[in-house]
Amino acid sequence: xxxxxxxxxxxxxxxxxxxxxxxxxxxxxxxxxxxxxxxxxxxxxxxxxxxxxxxxxxxxxxxxxxxxxxxxxxxxxxxxxxxxxxxxxxxxxxxxxxxxxxxxxxxxxxxxxxxxxxxxxxxxxxxxxxxxxxxxxxxxxxxxxxxxxxxxxxxxxxxxxxxxxxxxxxxxxxxxxxxxxxxxxxxxxxxxxxxxxxxxxxxxxxxxxxxxxxxxxxxxxxxxxxxxxxxxxxxxxxxxxxxxxxxxxxxxxxxxxxxxxxxxxxxxxxxxxxxxxxxxxxxxxxxxxxxxxxxxxxxxxxxxxxxxxxxxxxxxxxxxxxx
Amino acid sequence: xxxxxxxxxxxxxxxxxxxxxxxxxxxxxxxxxxxxxxxxxxxxxxxxxxxxxxxxxxxxxxxxxxxxxxxxxxxxxxxxxxxxxxxxxxxxxxxxxxxxxxxxxxxxxxxxxxxxxxxxxxxxxxxxxxxxxxxxxxxxxxxxxxxxxxxxxxxxxxxxxxxxxxxxxxxxxxxxxxxxxxxxxxxxxxxxxxxxxxxxxxxxxxxxxxxxxxxxxxxxxxxxxxxxxxxxxxxxxxxxxxxxxxxxxxxxxxxxxxxxxxxxxxxxxxxxxxxxxxxxxxxxxxxxxxxxxxxxxxxxxxxxxxxxxxxx
Numbered sequence: 241x242x243x244x245x246x247x248x249x250x251x252x253x254x255x256x257x258x259x260x261x262x263x264x265x266x267x268x269x270x271x272x273x274x275x276x277x278x279x280x281x282x283x284x285x286x287x288x289x290x291x292x293x294x295x296x297x298x299x300x301x302x303x304x305x306x307x308x309x310x311x312x313x314x315x316x317x318x319x320x321x322x323x324x325x326x327x328x329x330x331x332x333x334x335x336x337x338x339x340x341x342x343x344x345x346x347x348x349x350x351x352x353x354x355x356x357x358x359x360x361x362x363x364x365x366x367x368x369x370x371x372x373x374x375x376x377x378x379x380x381x382x383x384x385x386x387x388x389x390x391x392x393x394x395x396x397x398x399x400x401x402x403x404x405x406x407x408x409x410x411x412x413x414x415x416x417x418x419x420x421x422x423x424x425x426x427x428x429x430x431x432x433x434x435x436x437x438x439x440x441x442x443x444x445x446x447x448x449x450x451x452x453x454x455x456x457x458x459x460x461x462x463x464x465x466x467x468x469x470x471x472x473x474x475x476x477x478x479x480x481x482x483x484x485x486x487x488x489x490x491x492x493x494x495x496x497x498x499x500x501x502x503x504x505x506x507x508x509x510x511x512x513x514x515x516x517x518x519x520x521x522x523x524x525x526x527x528x529x530x531x532x533x534x535x536x537x538x539x540x541x542x543x544x545x546x547x548x549x550x551x552x553x554x555x556x557x558x559x560x561x562x563x
Numbered sequence: 564x565x566x567x568x569x570x571x572x573x574x575x576x577x578x579x580x581x582x583x584x585x586x587x588x589x590x591x592x593x594x595x596x597x598x599x600x601x602x603x604x605x606x607x608x609x610x611x612x613x614x615x616x617x618x619x620x621x622x623x624x625x626x627x628x629x630x631x632x633x634x635x636x637x638x639x640x641x642x643x644x645x646x647x648x649x650x651x652x653x654x655x656x657x658x659x660x661x662x663x664x665x666x667x668x669x670x671x672x673x674x675x676x677x678x679x680x681x682x683x684x685x686x687x688x689x690x691x692x693x694x695x696x697x698x699x700x701x702x703x704x705x706x707x708x709x710x711x712x713x714x715x716x717x718x719x720x721x722x723x724x725x726x727x728x729x730x731x732x733x734x735x736x737x738x739x740x741x742x743x744x745x746x747x748x749x750x751x752x753x754x755x756x757x758x759x760x761x762x763x764x765x766x767x768x769x770x771x772x773x774x775x776x777x778x779x780x781x782x783x784x785x786x787x788x789x790x791x792x793x794x795x796x797x798x799x800x801x802x803x804x805x806x807x808x809x810x811x812x813x814x815x816x817x818x819x820x821x822x823x824x825x826x827x828x829x830x831x832x833x834x835x836x837x838x839x840x841x842x843x844x845x846x847x848x849x850x851x852x853x854x855x856x857x858x859x860x861x862x863x864x865x866x867x868x869x870x871x872x873x874x875x
Contacts, residue, residue: 258668352645
């Protein structure tokens with residue numbers, strides 16, 4: 241069949257709004273959403289409360305006081321708010337996406353919905369966007385709560401640049417959540433059983449968090465020459481290590497957040513003496529320079545999200561509808 | 564009223580070397596009830612999915628109301644209502660919310676949608692449970708809701724996949740009545756089933772599926788003539804004489820087959836009941852039963868598959 245004959249007619253986005261609104265309403269009214277929100281609040285509240293306590297007592301020399309709420313690692317907790325989010329965001333995204341497509345199969349609604357005048361594109365895209373919107377709503381709410389609490393307890397208003405960096409952090413966090421949402425939806429298309437897809441997504445999450453750093457360092461030490469002779473050797477090794485680590489979206493997220501919330505961060509890799517020349521130690525970078533520094537990380541997250549979504553799309557298009 | 568709404572030509576689906584549907588041809592006219600019959604796995608559902616454009620055909624073409632389901636699936640799906648086998652709805656939503664979602668997917672304006680939902684649920688007697696969650700619905704009620712969806716859609720063609728499976732006899736009768744109602748409204752209905760006697764009562768024409776091919780197609784009477792032979796079958800139960808010989812001697816009788824103790828099945832080229840009765844009684848036999856046998860689809864079906872098995 242020549243391609244011109246096989247080309248389908250009508251917009252692939254017909255009905256996407258209906259799917260989006262329905263899925264969004266489902267998410268927002270679901271018990272699961274409530275549980276996930278409680279989960280995030282519980283995980284986030286403790287580090288934030290402790291950092292606020294510390295910040296009130298100790299005079300922090302850092303001029304970015306508000307950003308310290310996010311990044312301070314209180315002694316009692318041992319984990320900062322962003323580190324907690326790094327861990328929790330994937331869980332939330334998996335919770336929102338793991339049964340999005342196979343759930344329709346199991347409820348036997350898929351063939352009925354697809355017999356309405358919409359393409360599969362609209363169903364998948366609508367579901368993804370609804371998941372992302374839900375996630376964004378939850379995250380923005382959390383962010384505002386943290387900011388509001390900080391305002392009340394610290395009694396100092398955040399500076400404009402702090403707000404800008406905070407918003408940047410929010411965007412990165414949403415992209416990070418989007419990547420994990422795409423991953424969990426991929427598994428939900430791949431497997432008919434919701435339990436299997438949840439297990440696979442959670443397995444990948446644990447693998448990237450617990451095992452991947454060990455594996456990466458093992459690979460690096462295996463690749464390392466007997467002794468490191470030059471700076472070039474060392475840099476090459478570091479590049480390999482970071483390259484491997486950056487395959488995990490969590491690394492991209494934490495690097496991007498590090499540069500955004502710690503303005504004095506000048507580089508995410510090893511710092512060479514040449515780069516130090518002329519720099520004032522501890523002086524913050526302007527916001528746009530920080531952004532420039534993490535541009536690859538942001539692009540990487542978004543590109544990863546799009547790639548996984550594209551794979552999901554291809555698998556879904558080829559799938560048989562019949563149960 | 565006799566224009567074709569749906570036509571399949573040489574429709575074929577191959578799953579990994581296996582021909583699930585093998586070059587079938589059929590057409591359905593407006594206001595007709597067409598039955599797809601056959602054992603499970605004969606290719607009925609696959610055929611239906613290809614008609615809707617939900618599965619791509621390996622070969623052949625389909626025309627639904629002048630549209631091609633592969634190229635113009637949205638146009639086809641806008642005009643065709645589909646009730647899948649064991650239809651599912653969103654359990655956490657009410658019946659009304661489920662229908663509203665469909666209405667939004669159809670792009671109906673809100674007010675129009677509400678009117679249509681009210682009308683459709685009334686026609687299937689679900690109006691009083693409209694605001695109950697679907698999780699409380701029985702199998703039959705879900706089936707009704709599926710029909711309501713088709714009514715709401717104002718489909719020109721309704722495709723019902725095993726609509727009667729899992730329903731009790733009473734609901735089945737109601738459902739078949741509803742299907743007749745769709746026909747009266749000018750909707751062409753394609754239904755697949757393995758419940759033959761039920762389907763027989765509503766279908767104008769049937770197609771008998773076997774291993775991906777349409778083995779037989781036509782009205783029930785045509786199929787009976789094709790498979791069971793033409794003529795009037797009569798069941799005779801009698802005793803007291805050499806009944807078989809008497810039956811064979813009757814003019815017009817073509818075949819006499821014993822059907823258990825003291826019963827025979829007679830096939831003749833005309834209605835021979837009066838003559839048969841006279842002959843048996845006059846030769847001293849005791850006539851117990853004399854029945855005109857309507858050809859039943861089940862008989863056709865069983866007979867046909869027996870023949871196929873013997874031929875193999």
